[in-house]
Amino acid sequence: MATAIEKCVHCGFCLPACPTYSLLGEEMDSPRGRIYLMKNVLEENLSAADAQPYIDRCLGCMACVPACPSGVEYGDLLVSYRALQERERQRSPLDALARKLVIETLPYPKRFRLAVQTGRIGKALRGALPEAFASMLNLLPETLPPPMPTPPLLPARGERRAKVALLPGCAQQVLAPEINYAAAHALAANGVEVHNPPAAGCCGSILLHVGAEQQAIELARRNFSRFPDDIDAIITTAAGCGSGIHDYELLFKDQPDADRAAAFARKVTDFSAFLSSLGMREPTGFASERRLVYQDACHLLHAQGQHSEARALLNQVPNLRLLPIADAGMCCGSAGTYNIDQPAIAAELGRRKVASILAAEPDLVVSGNIGCITQLRQQLKSIGNPLPVRHIAELLWEACAGSD
């Protein structure tokens, strides 16, 4: 942590990239300001409790990392600091309960499904509940889609070009099982043999994001033996999973299984990155022109440096017109559990993102991340706009369907 803090020279190049700074316009809510606060807490010039609200307001979107000329590894710093503070932090009973709910349900599909069903009862009582719960409930859908299990092995269409396993994810498979289903079929249509290890589970990233380091390690470790060894890649369809897994090296530092964690992480690739490096078979595309906005997920764009991969795939689809939008790299406010923890800022960022999307007049929005998709759908719904928001895997499967 000390090295990361020392590297920061306070130049301010991170400021324009930071969503909270652009919204709040205060140094405390900027990357360099937060680093400065963390430094003062670690040097015991400032109490951790005083600094906490500003650290909590960080989305963890990582937009400051590529913006930083000195190479401060802000992501590592934030994760380490949050984990450190979480051990000592005093939370109010309600706050602690809300957090426990997140930690104990989101990563586990069965529990989460149950929670959503229970949540429907909660919605009736929304007015009587504290804000943290109300915003949590707002995110839950009215109804859950039926599960869409993918077979343990989906064979490649035509010549087999690669062999992969799909990371099932956690909340996503309850909220939007169609994403992994589409991803598996889109891959198969491109000559990829897709394995769906039945026992595989949450990668722990969402827990890492909220500073629950130990639980994250436990979940991550479970997956190591559940994936086949003889595969070319482990495919993620959620941005946060990919970036979290790429942090396994840090997470497993001085832990048993560090080597296995590193080997696992090396195989993990995002859906779009994998497909674009493999090369997509000629998609049939669409009969008439569709105007499309691609929503960059922060954990693909900033945390994994993926800007061109998804765009290259989309540009390959006949009759698909990719539209640029203003401030494309600015977070939509979803950011893991952020719209639960900081509903006001999340909503304002969502409102701005939707405004810049709508200015491009698209027929469709796609993203590589369920968090963004949920956030955008919710924001669009709140203004009564029916613009569809889908996962890129769904669109590409549709575009490739003709080659099936």
Next chain:
Amino acid sequence: MNQSFLEALQNIFPADRLLTRDVELLPYESDALTAFQTKPAAAVLPENDEEIIETVRLCHQHAVPFVARGSGTSLSGGSLPIADGLIIGLNRLNRIKKLDPQQRIAVVEPGVINLSISEAAQPYGLYYAPDPSSQSICTIGGNIAFNSGGAHCLKYGMTSNHVLGMKVVLADGTVTQFGGESIEGVGIGPDLVGLFVGSEGLFGIALEITLRLMPQPELYRTVLAAYDDLGRAGDAVSMVVASGLLPGAMEIMDRLAIKAAEASVNAGYPDAEALLIVELEGEALQVNAEFEQLHGIIEESGAFEIRVAESEAERARIWKGRKGAFSAVGRLSPDYIVQDGVVPRSRLGEALVEIGALKEKYALDVANVFHAGDGNLHPLILYDGREAGALEKAEALAGEILALCVNLGGSITGEHGIGMEKRDYMPAMFSEEELYIMQALRRAIDPKEIANRGKMFPGGEAPALKQHGMHPLEKAGVISRE
């Protein structure tokens, strides 16, 4: 800071825009020169002119010093807070109030980011010319305070050449308008806009600034010339200047810098004692005509090899080596001192020869990479800090080079201003009388010396000057003091 002052501030600002707790103030205690840290007594975040004016008047009434701050990117400590003083954070005043493509002007608030003006003007084929390296985040208010330059100030001038008018609140609370909307208007009476620009925040705060916009260049032509003598490259710059040509940029690298650039980015430069890069930009017809003239001058100047970029890729390759050279020097030496001096460009050759002689005298390596076009010399003095006495020797050489710049009629700073960092060097450059006039002017406008107190005028410690080697941003190739 007394209680009645704070209470009066509370009447102007809601609690979330009046910062008084440690956790809120610590992040404001430095700008981009972290060698200095001073926690202010309070900070306010105004959102309109009236709040700024009321705050300044209150400061004047209570004799509380204040520092206006934009994005806090000064590299000379220009926006360092004052203990017991107030920070007036202007970054929320970030509206472009008017953009008139016919008149080619923009009217902006002080917290507007430099680059966002060019972005807003881009659809009209216009841009705001001054381009400091930090243009993606530095604010116009700060650019005005420090009369910021940038890579293209050779052709287009510094900030002062682009400010047509401004509404200001002076340190005593007077609100007034300097200049206007047209360049002609500036010529009437004393140039008060010119007085205010570059005053390092000592006169007050600009509230609304009218800026000149320029048409985007249509064409670039880039020439690379190799010389077997550094002084000759310097003379070539003087020849170009004397011919009446005004290139967009003119840059020189010496043998050591070329070696560093080659090691770093493999630019494929000729093996030479010195390289000169000249770039013309503007309307195609004019640039093509000027290019013929330039080519003739370069041939005449004794260059042994001339390369002309025939494609955008070749142009990029020439610049890649140049832009990477400064940071690449770090590969040649464990430590070095960076200098920020300026000499009149007509005396460039002379200065380079003298630096060469000093180099011999001290038996130290000096790499030269600089904006030759505006005489902004940037000798990098290489030394090994692990050797006893090496630092002292390098510092002595640095001192002689600085004195040389002043003696040749140049300056102690190229781009970053005096701020906290170089205030003790002011007497090396200005006579007692000149400093007296500056002080008298300042006191006439700010009798209580509350606006950015402690900056620019000599006095006090200057710890940043004791820092050596590159700023990490320079290492990364993001900024340069060249």
